[in-house]
Amino acid sequence: xxxxxxxxxxxxxxxxxxxxxxxxxxxxxxxxxxxxxxxxxxxxxxxxxxxxxxxxxxxxxxxxxxxxxxxxxxxxxxxxxxxxxxxxxxxxxxxxxxxxxxxxxxxxxxxxxxxxxxxxxxxxxxxxxxxxxxxxxxxxxxxxxxxxxx
Numbered sequence: 001x002x003x004x005x006x007x008x009x010x011x012x013x014x015x016x017x018x019x020x021x022x023x024x025x026x027x028x029x030x031x032x033x034x035x036x037x038x039x040x041x042x043x044x045x046x047x048x049x050x051x052x053x054x055x056x057x058x059x060x061x062x063x064x065x066x067x068x069x070x071x072x073x074x075x076x077x078x079x080x081x082x083x084x085x086x087x088x089x090x091x092x093x094x095x096x097x098x099x100x101x102x103x104x105x106x107x108x109x110x111x112x113x114x115x116x117x118x119x120x121x122x123x124x125x126x127x128x129x130x131x132x133x134x135x136x137x138x139x140x141x142x143x144x145x146x147x148x149x150x
Contacts, residue, residue: 003101004134004143013132013145015098020046021140023119032135034122034142037095038110039066044097045120049135049142053123054078055089055111062120063112068092071112078111080118087113094127096144104144106130 004013021030023046035044038058045062057078063069071090078085094108109126122128134143 010148011145013134013143015096015101015104015144017097017099017142017144019049019135019140019142023048032142035097036120036122037097038062038108038120039068039092039094041066047120047122049128050121051124051128053121054125056094056108056123056127057111057116057118057121059118059120060112060114060116063110063116064114066092068110068112069114076111078113078116082118085113085115087111087116089126091126096131098144102145104131104146106146 003011006012017035020033023033032049033046034049036047037044058068068090073088073090075086075088078087090110090112091107092110093105095103095105097103106127130147132145132147
């Protein structure tokens with residue numbers, strides 16, 4: 001069964017995908033990389049799950065290809081280990097791609113900048129705070145789904 005259940009049997013998350021420990025060589029230590037469809041991208045891309053990130057960030061080339069630099073939004077400065085990078089906060093759909101169960105689409109806030117060349121990240125504010133998710137490091141499973149109405 002692809003769904004992750006709560007102790008009372010209710011569904012906690014209805015989508016599951018396998019996450020990767022590596023993005024193919026740019027990260028020297030294991031991280032969690034999941035498949036996403038930002039905007040209406042034709043093919044999935046990998047994004048690093050980062051619960052400590054203020055926002056989700058899209059690689060500049062991906063944001064350019066999707067036309068995200070044409071979106072309106074506040075201009076902000078992102079403080080990074082390489083210094084401050086200026087960009088824009090935009091809202092766009094994001095689909096978490098399921099290997100089993102249901103893929104899940106949510107409206108997300110992304111930081112986009114032509115100067116950002118460090119890959120794509122899924123951050124807490126504007127995205128992860130709006131979904132349910134769980135990680136099983138023993139099987140490299142990433143579970144996700146919507147937050148039920150209270």
